[in-house]
Amino acid sequence: MKVAIIGMGLVGRILAWRLHETDQNIQINLFDQYDRHYYGTGLIAAAMVAPHTEVPNTEAIVKDLGEHSFQLWKDWLPALAQKMQQPLNFQQNGTLVIAHPQDESDWQRFQIKACVADIDAENMQVLDQEQLISIEPELAQTFPRALYFPNEGVVDNQALYPALNDYFDQEKNIYWYENTRIEDIKALSQDYDKVFDCRGNGASKDLKNFRSVRGEVARVIAPEVNISRAIRLVHPRFPLYIAPRKNDEYIIGATQIESDIDTPVTIRSGLELLSALYSLHQGFGEAQIVEFLVGLRPTFDDNLPKIDVGEKIVSINGLYRHGYLFAPILINDLLNKLLGDDADIHFPQFIND
Ligand SMILES: Cc1cc2nc3c(=O)[nH]c(=O)nc-3n(C[C@H](O)[C@H](O)[C@H](O)COP(=O)(O)OP(=O)(O)OC[C@H]3O[C@@H](n4cnc5c(N)ncnc54)[C@H](O)[C@@H]3O)c2cc1C
Numbered sequence: 473m474k475v476a477i478i479g480m481g482l483v484g485r486i487l488a489w490r491l492h493e494t495d496q497n498i499q500i501n502l503f504d505q506y507d508r509h510y511y512g513t514g515l516i517a518a519a520m521v522a523p524h525t526e527v528p529n530t531e532a533i534v535k536d537l538g539e540h541s542f543q544l545w546k547d548w549l550p551a552l553a554q555k556m557q558q559p560l561n562f563q564q565n566g567t568l569v570i571a572h573p574q575d576e577s578d579w580q581r582f583q584i585k586a587c588v589a590d591i592d593a594e595n596m597q598v599l600d601q602e603q604l605i606s607i608e609p610e611l612a613q614t615f616p617r618a619l620y621f622p623n624e625g626v627v628d629n630q631a632l633y634p635a636l637n638d639y640f641d642q643e644k645n646i647y648w649y650e651n652t653r654i655e656d657i658k659a660l661s662q663d664y665d666k667v668f669d670c671r672g673n674g675a676s677k678d679l680k681n682f683r684s685v686r687g688e689v690a691r692v693i694a695p696e697v698n699i700s701r702a703i704r705l706v707h708p709r710f711p712l713y714i715a716p717r718k719n720d721e722y723i724i725g726a727t728q729i730e731s732d733i734d735t736p737v738t739i740r741s742g743l744e745l746l747s748a749l750y751s752l753h754q755g756f757g758e759a760q761i762v763e764f765l766v767g768l769r770p771t772f773d774d775n776l777p778k779i780d781v782g783e784k785i786v787s788i789n790g791l792y793r794h795g796y797l798f799a800p801i802l803i804n805d806l807l808n809k810l811l812g813d814d815a816d817i818h819f820p821q822f823i824n825d
Pocket residue numbers: 478479480481482483484503504505506510512513514515516517518519520521652653654655670671672673674675686687688689725726766767768769770788789790791792793794795796797798
């Protein structure tokens with residue numbers, strides 16, 4: 473069997489990796505319009521796997537999809553790290569949700585929405601200041617309490633992408649065509665048994681009810697800050713998250729703007745992100761701004777993903793702000809559909825055939 477994967481962003485990479493792990497005899501040709509070091513949306517992402525803290529502001533199904541993906545990341549990343557002899561951290565310290573005292577009512581609303589979405593006591597706890605001191609002492613100075621969602625994590629995408637580059641080089645039957653933009657997928661499909669369209673925003677012209685949602689993040693290095701888990705600041709105008717990385721680095725995000733323009737970050741967005749950040753921990757005042765980055769989230773009108781399985785062409789798109797949260801379980805389901813057993817598909821509603 474010979475397949476092509478068009479688009480080596482987050483979805484294309486995970487698909488190629490999992491397909492090869494499922495059947496090493498399949499020849500997989502990878503195509504991307506840029507080279508393997510391209511800093512696309514999947515690398516710009518904070519890469520939080522947040523099935524519970526995403527729910528209050530989005531569709532309820534996010535919880536179930538995200539919980540499955542969380543488990544898959546836990547299984548898959550150590551196996552890849554061992555195979556590639558590279559550290560691949562999946563930080564699983566959970567997420568804290570905090571708000572300034574003047575925004576207490578928004579924080580309470582967040583908690584109520586989480587309860588309504590069936591986030592139970594195992595997945596959400598209210599911490600008082602003393603409990604907060606015991607897990608995140610530097611935040612407890614400013615915040616008298618927090619909501620703690622222990623079963624969430626952050627993927628180290630800065631390590632995952634290079635590890636997958638090496639994996640694709642190392643494994644037999646995988647060939648990568650870099651800097652190769654595919655204009656006509658139908659024509660290409662004549663040479664293959666299956667072609668997987670994973671172009672994200674690059675597929676926009678071929679899709680109905682599709683849009684892009686612009687997101688801006690800042691990367692900062694803050695030696696005076698010690699935060700070890702993902703943080704969400706509930707704020708009526710400038711909600712913010714912080715995803716910690718190695719070596720005092722933090723990803724600060726993210727704006728959410730209905731636009732398909734990926735021009736550099738605006739002054740307004742930069743000011744909003746950094747002001748909210750400084751209000752959270754004064755140690756960020758001395759942080760160095762490494763860069764501001766912009767990505768476009770590929771999104772359908774219902775903000776949910778879609779997999780269209782045609783005779784030759786399979787399209788996987790619309791992962792919106794949930795690429796890390798959705799891709800593992802969706803790709804697992806798709807591979808069960810194509811190569812495995814229908815009984816092992818968890819979310820058939822996302823697969824149209
Ligand atoms: C600021 C920001 C923060 C985010 N944070 C999170 C988060 O914390 N957690 C989470 O789960 N998700 C997050 N996301 C969402 C996640 O990044 C996306 O859902 C994911 O990257 C979508 O993956 P994709 O493979 O569909 O698209 P992409 O990752 O954009 O990949 C598409 C690839 O296709 C290639 N391509 C396009 N057209 C062609 C063509 N014609 N020929 C060849 N190649 C082509 C592109 O070069 C690209 O490499 C965030 C997104 C943004 C912007």
